[in-house]
Amino acid sequence: MKNKFSNNTNFAFLVRIRLTKPVENTTLYGESICRLCTTIGGGKAIVQRLGDLKKGRRSTWERIEKSYVEPTNKDVTPGDLSMALPARILEDLVEGLDMLAKVIPGVSEESTLLYGPEVKFKAVRLEVTKCMETDQVKNLFTVGDGAGVSGGIVTAGVTGLIAAREIVHREGKKCELS
Numbered sequence: 001m002k003n004k005f006s007n008n009t010n011f012a013f014l015v016r017i018r019l020t021k022p023v024e025n026t027t028l029y030g031e032s033i034c035r036l037c038t039t040i041g042g043g044k045a046i047v048q049r050l051g052d053l054k055k056g057r058r059s060t061w062e063r064i065e066k067s068y069v070e071p072t073n074k075d076v077t078p079g080d081l082s083m084a085l086p087a088r089i090l091e092d093l094v095e096g097l098d099m100l101a102k103v104i105p106g107v108s109e110e111s112t113l114l115y116g117p118e119v120k121f122k123a124v125r126l127e128v129t130k131c132m133e134t135d136q137v138k139n140l141f142t143v144g145d146g147a148g149v150s151g152g153i154v155t156a157g158v159t160g161l162i163a164a165r166e167i168v169h170r171e172g173k174k175c176e177l178s
Contacts, residue, residue, distance in 0.1 A: 007070070008069060008145075012118050012120075015088075015093060017030075019050065033084060033085065033117055036083075036084040037116055038117075039093070041077040041085050044077045045115050046076065047071060047076040047078055047114070048079060048113070049114075050108065050112040051112075051115070052080075052110075053082065054085065057080070058078070058080035059078040059079060061078070064113070069109075069112065069113055071113055076115060078135055081116045084116065084117065085117070125148035126148060128144050128149055131162060131166035133163075141166070141167065143156065143160045143163050144159055144160060146148075
């Protein structure tokens, strides 16, 4: 959809899940949520108006078309995210959007469209020093999301700069990175 123009703003609003014993497999948990959403959506993602979610009802194309927000992605199934997402996740999403509306007015309107599922998985985080070197192997630096040491593109870039500065320092060269 990157080449498709839209008047809408798109962003992911995520809830972090940490499971504890005896159930610790967050990957399996996330995959099961995806399977359930896709099943309910007839093989497609689900779209729901925030107002419908708050009222406890399923969205329909008729309700969506009466709203002032026109969906950019129409290859979806109008539905009810509460049939697939656990209550804790939905409560956190709704509460978070309501709080965000205090600084971004309009983000928590009835016509706001929610697409689901959006599930992101992170790598197992390696233990690293303050300069991003692994504790286990000397001179092995791990950075970015793939190594599980950051949580997004900006912090991934920062971890790369930290490691690069340390490598340049160890080589005895002047660090020109800024």
